[in-house]
Amino acid sequence: MSAGKTLPGLIACSCLLLLFALLPALPSSAAELGPASDLRVTIYSQDVSFVRETRSLSLQAGESLIVASDVSERLRPDTASLLLPADVPLQLLEHNFDYDLVEPGKLLRRFLGSPIVVNSSGASMTVTLLSLNGDSLLVESPEGISAAPLADIALPAGSDSGLFLQPTLSWQCHATQSVSTEAELQYLTSGLSWNADYELQFDEELQSATLLGWTTIRNTSDTDYRNAEMMLMAGDINLVPQEQPGYRSADIFLDQAYFKYSPDWFGYYSEQLFEYYLYNLRQRTDILARQQKQISFLSPSTVDIRSRYVGRLEWLYNEFFQVFEIDNTEENGLGIPLPAGNVRFVGTTQSGTRLPAGDGKTKHTPKNDTIRIERFLGDSLLWLSDFNDRESLFKSGYGLRAVREIDVLVHSRLDRETTVYLSHRPGLEWEVVECDVQWERLDANTCEFAVQIPAGGTVPLHVVYGKSRRSK
Amino acid sequence: MNSKLMAGLLAMSCMLLQVQSVYAANAGEVEDVHLTVYNGNLSLIRELRSFELSQGTQDLVLEDVSGQLNPSSVHLAFPDGAEFELLEQNYDYDLVNTSKLLERFIGRELTLHNDYDGTSLRVTLLSTSGGTVVRDASGQILLNPPGRVILPAGSADELLLRPTLSWKLWSAGAGRRLGEISYLSGGLDWNADYVLMLNADDTAADLEGWVTLTNNSGTTYKDAHLKLVAGDVNRVREQMKYKLGMEINDMTSSMSDLRGGGFQEESFFEYHLYDLERPTTIRNSQQKQIGLLTASGFPVAKKFLFNGQNGGDVRVAVEFTNEEEQGLGMPLPAGVLRVFKADSKGQAQFVGEDRIDHTPRDEDLSVYIGNAFDIVGEAIQTEYTDIGRGYTQSYKVVLKNHKESEDVVVTVRAYIGGDWSMDNSSLPWNKADATTAEWEVPVPADGETELTYTYRVVWR
Numbered sequence: 001m002s003a004g005k006t007l008p009g010l011i012a013c014s015c016l017l018l019l020f021a022l023l024p025a026l027p028s029s030a031a032e033l034g035p036a037s038d039l040r041v042t043i044y045s046q047d048v049s050f051v052r053e054t055r056s057l058s059l060q061a062g063e064s065l066i067v068a069s070d071v072s073e074r075l076r077p078d079t080a081s082l083l084l085p086a087d088v089p090l091q092l093l094e095h096n097f098d099y100d101l102v103e104p105g106k107l108l109r110r111f112l113g114s115p116i117v118v119n120s121s122g123a124s125m126t127v128t129l130l131s132l133n134g135d136s137l138l139v140e141s142p143e144g145i146s147a148a149p150l151a152d153i154a155l156p157a158g159s160d161s162g163l164f165l166q167p168t169l170s171w172q173c174h175a176t177q178s179v180s181t182e183a184e185l186q187y188l189t190s191g192l193s194w195n196a197d198y199e200l201q202f203d204e205e206l207q208s209a210t211l212l213g214w215t216t217i218r219n220t221s222d223t224d225y226r227n228a229e230m231m232l233m234a235g236d237i238n239l240v241p242q243e244q245p246g247y248r249s250a251d252i253f254l255d256q257a258y259f260k261y262s263p264d265w266f267g268y269y270s271e272q273l274f275e276y277y278l279y280n281l282r283q284r285t286d287i288l289a290r291q292q293k294q295i296s297f298l299s300p301s302t303v304d305i306r307s308r309y310v311g312r313l314e315w316l317y318n319e320f321f322q323v324f325e326i327d328n329t330e331e332n333g334l335g336i337p338l339p340a341g342n343v344r345f346v347g348t349t350q351s352g353t354r355l356p357a358g359d360g361k362t363k364h365t366p367k368n369d370t371i372r373i374e375r376f377l378g379d380s381l382l383w384l385s386d387f388n389d390r391e392s393l394f395k396s397g398y399g400l401r402a403v404r405e406i407d408v409l410v411h412s413r414l415d416r417e418t419t420v421y422l423s424h425r426p427g428l429e430w431e432v433v434e435c436d437v438q439w440e441r442l443d444a445n446t447c448e449f450a451v452q453i454p455a456g457g458t459v460p461l462h463v464v465y466g467k468s469r470r471s472k
Numbered sequence: 473m474n475s476k477l478m479a480g481l482l483a484m485s486c487m488l489l490q491v492q493s494v495y496a497a498n499a500g501e502v503e504d505v506h507l508t509v510y511n512g513n514l515s516l517i518r519e520l521r522s523f524e525l526s527q528g529t530q531d532l533v534l535e536d537v538s539g540q541l542n543p544s545s546v547h548l549a550f551p552d553g554a555e556f557e558l559l560e561q562n563y564d565y566d567l568v569n570t571s572k573l574l575e576r577f578i579g580r581e582l583t584l585h586n587d588y589d590g591t592s593l594r595v596t597l598l599s600t601s602g603g604t605v606v607r608d609a610s611g612q613i614l615l616n617p618p619g620r621v622i623l624p625a626g627s628a629d630e631l632l633l634r635p636t637l638s639w640k641l642w643s644a645g646a647g648r649r650l651g652e653i654s655y656l657s658g659g660l661d662w663n664a665d666y667v668l669m670l671n672a673d674d675t676a677a678d679l680e681g682w683v684t685l686t687n688n689s690g691t692t693y694k695d696a697h698l699k700l701v702a703g704d705v706n707r708v709r710e711q712m713k714y715k716l717g718m719e720i721n722d723m724t725s726s727m728s729d730l731r732g733g734g735f736q737e738e739s740f741f742e743y744h745l746y747d748l749e750r751p752t753t754i755r756n757s758q759q760k761q762i763g764l765l766t767a768s769g770f771p772v773a774k775k776f777l778f779n780g781q782n783g784g785d786v787r788v789a790v791e792f793t794n795e796e797e798q799g800l801g802m803p804l805p806a807g808v809l810r811v812f813k814a815d816s817k818g819q820a821q822f823v824g825e826d827r828i829d830h831t832p833r834d835e836d837l838s839v840y841i842g843n844a845f846d847i848v849g850e851a852i853q854t855e856y857t858d859i860g861r862g863y864t865q866s867y868k869v870v871l872k873n874h875k876e877s878e879d880v881v882v883t884v885r886a887y888i889g890g891d892w893s894m895d896n897s898s899l900p901w902n903k904a905d906a907t908t909a910e911w912e913v914p915v916p917a918d919g920e921t922e923l924t925y926t927y928r929v930v931w932r
Contacts (some may be wrong), residue, residue, distance in 0.1 A: 002609070039856055040819065042821055042822065044822075048822075050822040052820075054820070078682075078684045078758050078759065078761065078808075079665070079810065082669075090764075093762075094752060094761065094762050095682075095760070095761040095762075096758055096759065096760045096762055097758065097759040097760075097761075098753065098755060098756050098757065098758045098763075099758070099759070100756050100757030100758065101757075112633040113633045114632060119687050120587070130568045130633065131567060131569050131633065133569055135569065138568060138569065138570055138573070140625060140628060141625070142620035142625060143621065143622060143625070144583065144623050144625050145573065145623040145624070145625065145626050145627055145628055146585070146621060146622040146623065147570055147620065147621065148619050162505070162755075164571070179557065188810075188822065203801060231815075231821075233821070234845065235825075235842060235843065235844075235845045236785065236842050236843040236844040237824035237825075237827060237841065238824045238825060238840050238841055238842050239824075240808050240826065240827050253921075267531060271659075271815065271823055272817050272846075272875075273786075273813060273815050273816075273823070274670070274674070274813050274823040274841075274842075275788045275823075275841075275842060275843070275844040275845055275846070275847075276823065276842065276845050277845060278815055278821065290692070306647055337846070364843075364845050366845055366846040366847075366848065366874035367846075367874055367876075368874050368918065369848055369872065369874055373821070376643040385475050424543075426698075428856040428858075430859065431894075437755050442852070443852045443853050443854055444853040444854055444856040444865070444866070445853070445856070
């Protein structure tokens with residue numbers, strides 16, 4: 001055996017060993033979780049959803065690493081858990097979420113002080129990397145030290161070892177025997193949200209109104225949920241503000257393809273859970289990435305409604321609302337819990353034309369309660385002018401008394417006679433002394449005046465306040 | 473294999489070994505790592521390294537320390553009584569970068585290489601701030617000349633590639649010595665995560681708790697012994713410098729290598745220490761969860777809360793006591809508690825979460841989960857009377873329970889400051905604390921209950 005043959009051989013071995021030294025120590029066995037099946041998704045209105053997936057798992061006895069690498073990128077890793085059937089001889093020791101992803105800068109930083117291959121102007125050079133500053137590198141070659149752009153660099157095979165291509169969930173576990181079972185992976189994720197959308201169709205005479213409701217489900221993430229059992233939770237759950245490690249915010253572009261389902265076989269049945277309501281969709285459905293989906297949950301129901309025009313008596317404030325009240329009872333064609341949502345008003349003119357007539361919001365309304373929706377009118381149909389609010393002192397038999405007089409003109413552009421309810425908050429020490437219309441005290445600091453106005457007319461309102469004699 | 477390939481491999485392996493640094497690197501070998509992680513992104517890292525020391529003065533150099541280390545907290549000791557003297561401790565962060573290198577060449581010659589036509593130009597660098605100013609061989613001054621700047625090879629030799637910790641020490645003898653390096657660092661943080669599973673009628677629950685450790689420090693810690701400290705970080709930080717001396721000398725705390733899996737909890741001055749009984753590897757950019765505790769079948773109470781002055785939503789809280797008799801009793805570190813409940817198909821559903829504070833034994837917890845859908849409340853201020861040196865206020869609260877068959881009790885609270893007393897109340901009330909009046913208002917299923925009350929506030 002000559003030295004000339006064994007020495008190169010030894011060097012070759014040590015070179016290979018050095019290259020392998022760059023790889024991290026791998027666990028005894030790594031088991032990849034099977035693809036997700038039997039997806040169950042519960043969506044909340046606060047941009048959070050609870051996902052449960054069935055995943056197959058098989059591994060040998062001893063220490064293993066269970067890996068799930070195809071998980072939603074918006075998943076909250078501190079909420080992920082892997083549930084196993086009780087009789088499986090497997091003990092979960094630790095659960096990890098790795099987000100040390102492959103990135104050019106990160107890979108290059110491992111080569112500080114080491115050679116890399118840079119291709120520029122068609123030629124490739126081996127240089128030593130000295131520093132990395134954003135997009136430019138400082139490299140040293142036999143000809144000297146110069147800057148090179150971060151473009152077209154080749155690194156040796158295996159340089160990406162220990163880094164991940166995507167965020168990865170893994171569990172370290174110990175099995176007393178080999179295992180082949182179905183596990184359930186559960187986690188909370190963001191990117192899926194829902195809210196209710198209603199449409200209130202009413203005619204000008206307000207003789208009848210029709211209420212329709214949809215659930216609008218928005219998937220703003222890049223993950224598809226296919227053939228999922230979908231449930232919506234109606235109610236306000238409390239959520240803690242989250243800081244997510246490794247979360248990269250994505251641009252949110254909603255593909256504006258939304259559609260409404262109304263057939264009878266498709267729909268929800270609801271149940272009460274804790275202090276909320278759970279809507280279960282009867283059929284499995286797909287919720288694709290960047291998709292908005294609308295599914296009816298309240299078919300067109302004819303309801304009796306009450307409405308009144310309200311406004312505020314206040315300096316420079318000229319906004320009126322039309323307040324609708326709808327009893328959420330079975331007698332009124334409803335009687336189901338109605339989650340909070342946006343309401344679109346649609347008015348029907350005398351000739352039968354349907355026109356959009358504004359937006360409003362509604363709150364969670366339980367069964368047998370009353371839905372209250374405000375329709376913003378601004379000063380288009382009703383408005384105030386010549387508002388005067390002056391205080392004066394006058395002598396009376398009891399001495400000097402403070403008096404405050406409010407004068408205002410109320411105008412109407414409506415084509416029928418109406419009563420407008422104007423509320424005023426004078427301050428806790430004032431009390432109505434004189435008023436030429438019917439009025440009511442709503443609370444300690446609010447009075448409401450009912451002003452009747454003929455169609456297209458103007459009516460003055462005069463109110464006198466005196467200092468409250470409620471003292472002592 | 474041919475000799476050219478061998479030469480190439482040899483050169484390559486030599487370059488791989490030659491991870492550049494100024495010093496003849498003597499970093500020792502890591503024997504053991506102890507991590508103590510506090511809440512609030514602070515950790516104490518203790519590494520045991522064996523160094524091959526020579527007699528006399530020498531340098532010890534560490535290049536792969538945590539990127540977020542606090543340099544004024546670094547401490548090197550040789551606990552097994554080696555006779556040595558620490559002459560200097562340095563933290564060097566004068567890293568190589570383009571502007572720093574160029575500044576050294578002001579007044580010196582460098583080469584401008586035009587990549588398009590392959591020509592080179594020797595120039596003298598006059599300035600680099602605000603643009604490049606050079607003087608060429610003929611004396612002409614050029615501003616921002618085109619071309620790639622090339623500095624002579626070796627010009628970067630005195631600069632470093634990575635932040636480096638180094639010590640100059642004098643050793644009485646030669647041989648292998650075990651040294652301990654400790655320092656404070658950011659980038660490692662932990663908190664607790666809990667899952668509370670409610671039973672069907674919200675009267676009992678099971679609890680599981682985990683520790684969630686997040687490593688954003690830039691370094692991976694292999695087979696580290698992990699201790700977590702739960703407590704107010706500000707207080708602990710003041711004690712830190714004093715305790716550092718104590719902890720370093722506590723070298724004999726080698727833990728038995730049990731496959732216990734879980735944590736051992738102990739009190740430690742005014743905070744709690746959770747000790748993981750087996751070594752674990754914490755990778756960079758990783759979040760790790762390890763089981764902390766389980767408790768099952770302990771009693772909980774569901775409470776409805778309403779503000780009797782401002783109104784708003786009727787809130788739902790789950791309350792329980794951290795008592796040993798009830799199956800708990802372990803100090804609970806702060807974290808997020810998530811509540812789940814099974815639906816009619818037996819599937820667990822998420823019903824809300826809240827943050828809990830560090831909760832010692834025997835303390836009560838109230839976790840606000842969400843708002844009740846079926847219970848609606850309204851509060852109106854009905855009266856205000858000025859009584860000279862004070863005032864009275866009257867309120868009316870109407871609570872409606874739209875559940876079909878469940879009667880509920882809503883806890884209504886009014887917050888009143890100053891010297892107050894209740895003039896009248898339509899339902900019995902109690903003074904929960906100096907500023908809170910509380911009523912337990914029963915509301916029958918599909919019914920409503922009204923509460924009216926008047927209180928008086930005086931000032932002398």
